[in-house]
Amino acid sequence: MQQIQRHPYWWDDVAYKAAQRAKPAEQLPATVGTLVVGAGYSGLSAALTLARAGREVVVIDAQAIGFGCSARNGGNIGPSFHKLGMAGLTHAFGTTKAHALLHESMNTLQHLKNLIATENIDCGLHLNGKFSGAPSPRKYETAAREAELLNKAVGLEFEMVSQADQRNEIGSDRYHGGIVYPNDGHLHPGRYLAGLAERILAEGVRIFAPARMTGVKRDGKGFEVDVGGQTLRADQVLIATNGYSGPELPFFQKRVIPIRSAMIATEPLPAAIMNELSPKGRSFNEMSRVVLYFRPSPDKKRMVFGGRTFGQADRPNRYAPDLKRLMTRIFPQLNDTAITHAWSGTVAYTFDHTPHLGTHDGLHYAMGYCGSGVGRSTYFGHKAALKMLGSKDGKTELDGLEFPTRPFYTGNPWFLPAIIRWHSMMDRFGV
Ligand SMILES: Cc1cc2nc3c(=O)[nH]c(=O)nc-3n(C[C@H](O)[C@H](O)[C@H](O)COP(=O)(O)OP(=O)(O)OC[C@H]3O[C@@H](n4cnc5c(N)ncnc54)[C@H](O)[C@@H]3O)c2cc1C
Structure with a gap:
């Protein structure tokens, strides 16, 4: 295997590189109006809303702008429905609340599309739809029923695709048919991040990195924040650290489960191959328990492929060959294709x-x-900012939900390998 770059393919992009305009931590001011901790999409989206409302905003990141998931992800966009599905959601929350949560999921996608359009962010947005492949007939039937329910509940558009027709959607014979979600799409995660960073810098927001918040405590009406030995005072603080929440934030560390997700990018491929793999420019996922997601790069020259890894450490030497094997199981056409990039990041799962x-x-x-x-x-992120501004528009369907943890859990998900193995086994049985 040729030398693989161990950073996200997205980081090679000139726009992403140009947006890395953080100031050094030594230049942090002693007082700030609003401090945002974490320069990913949550933090930057919140900063934009706060700055436009006239707040003085400082953003800090322990590593770099977008170092977390936000410049590492697959860039696949859709309504991101609740992981419990319709039945689980209704069981947990009752029909009315379940429908309200699903409606809000639809809003998240619309909000993203509107923001990209109104801010004119050049981020390789392609709204070509997604094909979700069923690795077993049983998965196909279950997914069809779920899509039907979602269509009735919130008007989700979908088209069932039979096994006989699936070559019109994907250059693979692996699936027993699948579903097309025509309103889903994909973007360039690094360019989207860069666009957000540019917009908030233009509003006068200052971003400092690397600048890790190492402690925070209440101080009168505001907060005293420690950033690697420097102390600063902030009237309000937003924690937007997601799967990277560390021991300096024990309440949050105990409530998020950091799960490592990894990706690979292929070398540039001939146009004929790319047209065969994704004839309509769609993004893809597999209806498996251990999730697989893949898509053409924004310039339609490469396949970018992702899935979960077993360990908590970043081991590209292990997950790159694993992901390539999974990719060629779907696309045997890529057997001799070289992998140029392999990287991973930690997503934030929650107990509910x-x-x-x-x-x-x-x-x-x-x-x-x-x-x-x-x-x-x-x-x-936008909603959190509205809450900080005291706006009634900050209301969301998540308001008032308890943020659960589990006894003895302190942020080390030692149980994950066993759970992933269990789900992999279920995938092998097609259930
Ligand atoms: C490999 C991968 C693929 C993914 N694919 C998709 C996809 O296709 N579609 C999709 O919708 N989602 C995807 N996701 C998830 C998505 O990227 C995240 O949900 C989203 O980016 C979270 O953004 P965020 O701003 O909340 O957190 P992050 O982007 O993770 O940012 C958190 C930031 O907080 C900083 N931080 C942590 N602690 C401190 C501290 N003490 N002081 C200062 N800074 C701190 C970190 O350095 C980090 O930069 C994927 C994630 C990964 C890792």
Whole structure:
């Protein structure tokens, strides 16, 4: 295997590189109006709303702008429905609340599309729809029933695709048919992040990185924040650290489960191959328990492929060959294709499979998108900002939900490998 770049393919983009305009931590001011901790989509989306409302905003990131999931993800966008599905959601919340939550999921996608359009962010947005492949007839039937329910509940558009017709959607014979979601799409995650960063910098927001918040405590009406030995005072603080919430944020670390998700990008492929793999420019996922998601790159020259990994450490030497094997199981045409990039990041799962936003000890927060966060983080970051502004438009269907943890859980998901193995086995049986 040729030398593989161990950073996200997206980071090679000139726009992403140009947007890395953070100031050094030494230049942090002693007082700030609003401090946003975490320069991913949640933090940047919140900063945009706050700055446009006239707030003085400082954003800090422990590593770099977009170092977390936001410049590592697959860029697949859709309504990100709740992981429990219609039945689980109705069981947990009752019919009315379940429908309200599903409607809000639809809003997250619309909000993202509107934002990209109104801010004129050049981020390779393609709304060509997604094909979701069924690896067994049973998965096909179950997914068809679920899509029917979602269509009735919130008007989700979908088209069932038979096995005989699936070559019109995907250059693969692996599936027993699938579903097309025509309103889904994909974007360039690095360019989208860069666009958000450019917009907030233009509003006068200052971004500092690397600048890790190492402690925070209440101080009168505001907060005293420690950033690697420097102390600063902030009137309001937003925690937008998602799957990267560390021991300095024990309340949040105990409530998010960091799950490693990994991706590979292929070398540039001939146009004829790319047209065969994705004839309509669609993005893809497989209806498996251990999720697989893949898509053409924005320039339609490469396949970018992702899935879960077993360990918590970043081991591209292990997951790159694994992902390539899974990719060629779907697309045997890529057997001899080289992988140029392999990278991973940690998504934030939650114990109730639900994102959360609100306040804890006066700290505002938004996080826990359970691996589907491009639209959700943009939307809930914006909502968190509206809450900080005291606007009634900050109301969301997540308001008032308890943010659960589990006894003895402190942020180390030691149980994950066993759970992933179990789900992999179920996938092998097609259930
Ligand atoms: C490999 C991968 C593929 C994915 N694919 C998709 C996809 O296709 N579609 C989709 O919808 N979602 C996808 N996701 C999920 C999506 O990217 C995330 O849900 C979303 O980006 C979360 O944004 P965020 O701003 O909340 O968090 P992040 O982008 O993770 O940002 C959190 C930031 O907080 C910083 N931080 C942490 N602690 C501190 C501290 N103490 N002080 C200062 N800064 C701190 C971190 O350095 C980090 O930059 C994927 C994620 C991964 C990892």
